[in-house]
Amino acid sequence: MNTRYRTWVRGTLSVIATLILWEAIARLFFVSAVLPAPSAIIREMVAYAATGRLGFDVLMSVQRVAVGFFAGSALGAVLGLLLGSQTSARWLLDPPLQFFRFIPPIAWLTPVLIWFGIGENGKYVLITYTTTFMVMINTYAGVVAVQRNRLRAARCLGAGPLQVFLYVIVPSTMPFILTGMQIGMANSLQTVIVAEMLAANEGLGHLIISSRVSLATELAYVGIFLLGVLGLLSDTAFRKFVAQFAWRYRFN
Amino acid sequence: MASAPSYISFRGVDFQYTSQGKSPTWILKDLNLEIARGEFYVLLGPSGCGKTTALTLLAGFEHQAAGTVSVDGRTITKPGVDRVVIFQGDDSLYGWLTAQENVEFGLKMAGMPASQRREKALRQLEFVGLKGQGHKFPSQLSGGMKQRIQIARALVCDSPILLMDEPFAALDAQTRAVLQDELTAIQRKIASTVLFITHDIGEAIILADRIGIMRSGPASALKEEITIDLPRPRRRGDPAFGALYDRIHATLSEEVDKVMRREQAAA
Amino acid sequence: MTLAADNRSGRVAGLDQARPVTARPWFLRTRAALSLMSRYTIAIVVIAGAWHVAAEQFDSPILFPGPLKTLDKAIELVSEGRLQGDILASLQRILVGFLVGSLIGAVVGLAMGSFRLVADVLQPLVNFVRFIAPIAWIGTVMVWFGLGEVSKVALIIYATVFVVMLSAIAGVASVHRNKIRAAQCLGSTPRQIFVWVTLPAALSFILTGMRMAMMNAFMTVVSAEMIAAESGLGYLIYNSRQWMETDSIFVGMLTLGVVGLLTDRLFVLLTRTALRRFSQP
Numbered sequence: 001m002n003t004r005y006r007t008w009v010r011g012t013l014s015v016i017a018t019l020i021l022w023e024a025i026a027r028l029f030f031v032s033a034v035l036p037a038p039s040a041i042i043r044e045m046v047a048y049a050a051t052g053r054l055g056f057d058v059l060m061s062v063q064r065v066a067v068g069f070f071a072g073s074a075l076g077a078v079l080g081l082l083l084g085s086q087t088s089a090r091w092l093l094d095p096p097l098q099f100f101r102f103i104p105p106i107a108w109l110t111p112v113l114i115w116f117g118i119g120e121n122g123k124y125v126l127i128t129y130t131t132t133f134m135v136m137i138n139t140y141a142g143v144v145a146v147q148r149n150r151l152r153a154a155r156c157l158g159a160g161p162l163q164v165f166l167y168v169i170v171p172s173t174m175p176f177i178l179t180g181m182q183i184g185m186a187n188s189l190q191t192v193i194v195a196e197m198l199a200a201n202e203g204l205g206h207l208i209i210s211s212r213v214s215l216a217t218e219l220a221y222v223g224i225f226l227l228g229v230l231g232l233l234s235d236t237a238f239r240k241f242v243a244q245f246a247w248r249y250r251f252n
Numbered sequence: 253m254a255s256a257p258s259y260i261s262f263r264g265v266d267f268q269y270t271s272q273g274k275s276p277t278w279i280l281k282d283l284n285l286e287i288a289r290g291e292f293y294v295l296l297g298p299s300g301c302g303k304t305t306a307l308t309l310l311a312g313f314e315h316q317a318a319g320t321v322s323v324d325g326r327t328i329t330k331p332g333v334d335r336v337v338i339f340q341g342d343d344s345l346y347g348w349l350t351a352q353e354n355v356e357f358g359l360k361m362a363g364m365p366a367s368q369r370r371e372k373a374l375r376q377l378e379f380v381g382l383k384g385q386g387h388k389f390p391s392q393l394s395g396g397m398k399q400r401i402q403i404a405r406a407l408v409c410d411s412p413i414l415l416m417d418e419p420f421a422a423l424d425a426q427t428r429a430v431l432q433d434e435l436t437a438i439q440r441k442i443a444s445t446v447l448f449i450t451h452d453i454g455e456a457i458i459l460a461d462r463i464g465i466m467r468s469g470p471a472s473a474l475k476e477e478i479t480i481d482l483p484r485p486r487r488r489g490d491p492a493f494g495a496l497y498d499r500i501h502a503t504l505s506e507e508v509d510k511v512m513r514r515e516q517a518a519a
Numbered sequence: 520m521t522l523a524a525d526n527r528s529g530r531v532a533g534l535d536q537a538r539p540v541t542a543r544p545w546f547l548r549t550r551a552a553l554s555l556m557s558r559y560t561i562a563i564v565v566i567a568g569a570w571h572v573a574a575e576q577f578d579s580p581i582l583f584p585g586p587l588k589t590l591d592k593a594i595e596l597v598s599e600g601r602l603q604g605d606i607l608a609s610l611q612r613i614l615v616g617f618l619v620g621s622l623i624g625a626v627v628g629l630a631m632g633s634f635r636l637v638a639d640v641l642q643p644l645v646n647f648v649r650f651i652a653p654i655a656w657i658g659t660v661m662v663w664f665g666l667g668e669v670s671k672v673a674l675i676i677y678a679t680v681f682v683v684m685l686s687a688i689a690g691v692a693s694v695h696r697n698k699i700r701a702a703q704c705l706g707s708t709p710r711q712i713f714v715w716v717t718l719p720a721a722l723s724f725i726l727t728g729m730r731m732a733m734m735n736a737f738m739t740v741v742s743a744e745m746i747a748a749e750s751g752l753g754y755l756i757y758n759s760r761q762w763m764e765t766d767s768i769f770v771g772m773l774t775l776g777v778v779g780l781l782t783d784r785l786f787v788l789l790t791r792t793a794l795r796r797f798s799q800p
Contacts (some may be wrong), residue, residue, distance in 0.1 A: 003635075006639070007635075007639045007642075010636065010639035010640055011639055011640070011642060011643040012643075013640075014639070014640040014641070014643060014644065015643050015644065018644060033662070034662055034663070091558070092561070092562055092565060093562070094562075095558065095559045095562040095563070096562055096563075096566050098780070099776050099777075099780055100776065101734075102737070102775065102776045102777075102778075102779025102780045102783065103772050103773075103775050103776045103779070104734075104737055104738035104741050104742075104775070105738075106738060106741055106742050106745070107741055107753070107771070107772050107775055108772075109745070109757070110745075110756050110757055110759065110760045110768045111765065111768055111769075111772075113760060114582060114763065114765060114768075115582065115583075186650075187738075189652055190653075190654065190738065190742075193652045193654055193655055194652075194654050194745065194746070197654070197657075197746055198745060198746060204655075205655075208655055208658060209657075209658065209746070211658070212657075212658030212661075212662075217662070220658050220659070221659075223655070224651055224656065224659075227650075227651050227652060227655050228648065228650045228651040230650075231650025231651065231652075232646070232650045311700070311704065312703075313700055313703070330703075331700070331703035331704050332704070332706070333704065333705060333706040335704065336704045336705060337700065337701065337704050339697045339700070339701065341697075343695040343696075343697040343698065344695070344697035344698055344700065344701035345698075345701075346698065346716065346719070346720075347720075347796075347799030347800050348719045348720075348722075348796040348797045348799060349796075357701075357702070357705050357715070358704075358705030358706055360715075361702070361705055361706045361707045361708075361711050361715075362706055389796065389799065390799070391799045402701075405701075405705070406704075409705060409706070
């Protein structure tokens with residue numbers, strides 16, 4: 001399409017113009033410690049990647065998020081489905097859940113550090129909690145939102161309670177679970193960065209904060225850039241996955 | 253109707269629609285249509301035949317690939333207050349404005365002072381049977397009342413032409429019948445020209461001075477025109493009504509059958 | 520943190536649930552008129568009871584203080600004036616950053632939604648930058664804006680802008696075509712359509728976006744205060760670790776929940792009263 005081509009051209013020009021402008025401003029007006037130029041950042045990225053440290057940092061962050069994401073999604077979906085379909089549990093647990101959602105997951109970092117120490121386990125627990133909570137609350141909302149006539153139709157057609165749960169409630173809730181997972185992933189990335197800034201010796205968060213302390217501003221920007229890449233890639237990958245394998249469970 | 257002085261005219265109108273990644277389809281091909289001043293003209297046709305497209309071209313929302321659409325000799329290029337559309341459903345109403353503010357909308361755009369606007373809107377609300385309802389929001393009103401707001405919103409601008417795109421299709425049968433009668437009365441009183449789109453044969457016979465039946469799409473055009481000279485108010489129980497209904501139904505069925513055969517062949 | 524939003528109705532998944540009134544467990548079905556108040560009271564009592572029992576079992580007030588010890592600590596912190604001070608510090612940062620960020624986000628989002636050129640130019644930049652966690656910029660903002668309040672506010676603006684921006688874009692896209700067409704029929708100029716149709720129609724989306732952005736702002740302010748501040752609830756939570764004051768940590772976290780919940784309710788209350796008419800598309 002003509003408009004699609006135009007969008008692509010404008011977008012590309014916009015990115016190039018931004019980079020050139022940034023490069024010019026950085027070189028003309030600022031020292032590298034305040035605003036490093038894109039070229040300096042790229043140079044730093046190549047040099048640091050050559051030492052092998054960069055790959056290690058990225059890998060550690062990815063590993064932490066991945067473990068928490070998969071464990072948390074599974075746990076959150078199961079808890080959300082159970083909670084949503086049990087009226088008594090819902091009646092009792094809804095108020096505290098509504099309360100807990102206003103405590104950012106990162107606030108749990110301190111108790112987690114006290115209970116689990118500074119090792120990997122604590123970080124896994126924290127990321128798992130982040131994802132679990134987000135997936136659970138979305139799943140739970142999804143179960144509550146299942147159209148009544150879908151349930152009634154299934155009962156008319158002879159489905160028992162377990163069958164209604166498996167063949168109507170679970171698939172009807174899928175779009176909500178997937179949304180919860182997508183948001184959970186984004187939140188996990190935020191949580192892991194803070195956790196790494198405060199209590200780790202590796203990972204992108206650690207890279208960003210330690211470069212600041214050692215005034216290696218270019219390196220901090222390398223970390224920030226890779227964080228954006230990671231966020232964009234994981235989000236795109238998730239969307240592609242849903243479009244490929246779970247398209248029938250998307251909203252509308 | 254070559255004899256009557258033409259007010260609205262479609263001459264040789266082609267319209268094609270291109271959806272992304274597909275080859276373009278002709279919606280209308282060589283549509284010719286003449287409507288006289290003060291006439292109530294109903295376009296009837298199977299779904300997807302392009303009757304709404306014809307209205308959209310006259311409203312000035314879209315542009316034809318070939319041919320001309322004109323009102324009183326002036327070619328249509330953009331939407332205007334002389335041809336206000338009454339849409340199906342309530343999506344065109346402004347949910348954040350009260351009924352009265354919705355009616356005032358066109359006057360406000362024209363820069364009319366508030367007090368004058370208010371007076372005209374109140375009079376118009378009373379005219380369409382919404383006296384005392386002006387302070388309510390559309391969400392607080394029934395479907396029939398919402399369509400009355402749309403009608404009032406058009407009439408208050410003194411629009412000489414009303415373009416009605418299946419305005420009563422989403423209403424229940426009783427409300428629809430009441431609004432059909434009231435629309436007839438309103439149109440007699442203010443002598444506006446109406447282009448009315450519907451797929452309901454009974455509605456067409458109740459309302460129309462003349463009915464245009466469209467061919468099934470793609471590349472649709474007018475198949476047949478029927479002048480309705482039944483006396484008003486028209487009653488559905490009337491034998492003449494029944495005869496007309498059967499005749500139009502037979503014509504339309506041919507077109508619907510064509511669509512179904514084509515769909516089966518495609519499947 | 521962000522939430523799934525059903526933007527058409529302005530509802531946030533999980534935040535506003537359709538709660539079936541009749542669906543009560545068997546032991547309460549007879550008291551059909553049991554009020555929401557008592558439901559919350561029962562929930563609090565049960566949770567606090569479970570917490571108390573768990574703490575007794577664990578038997579380590581330093582590692583896992585019970586509700587009573589936490590309450591004691593809360594009273595102590597209030598009487599010292601520390602808790603109020605920290606709440607105020609956090610809220611102040613959030614309020615300024617949230618308002619400025621919402622304004623920028625709404626304006627840019629409306630422009631992106633309305634003008635093809637603006638969208639084409641900004642889309643690729645926004646689509647990259649919005650994936651960077653706000654807290655990653657903490658070093659950068661401190662270099663640019665110093666160690667004071669401006670840096671934290673800048674981070675909160677960043678945390679707010681993109682959420683509101685995306686909602687505003689979605690809001691403009693959601694305006695029903697017939698609303699625009701009706702306005703064209705009724706003689707509106709493009710500018711009038713923007714002011715009288717697009718803007719009010721997109722407002723409910725922007726407000727929903729702001730509500731989600733508020734949670735993001737809370738998350739960011741806590742992170743920033745944990746890493747680099749001398750006040751605020753995040754500082755209270757993180758700094759208490761030094762002295763192993765787990766009870767202070769719990770007080771901080773619970774306060775965070777209460778303040779967040781109240782802020783959200785207040786926002787909903789304000790928008791539902793002052794901007795009620797814009798809740799309908």
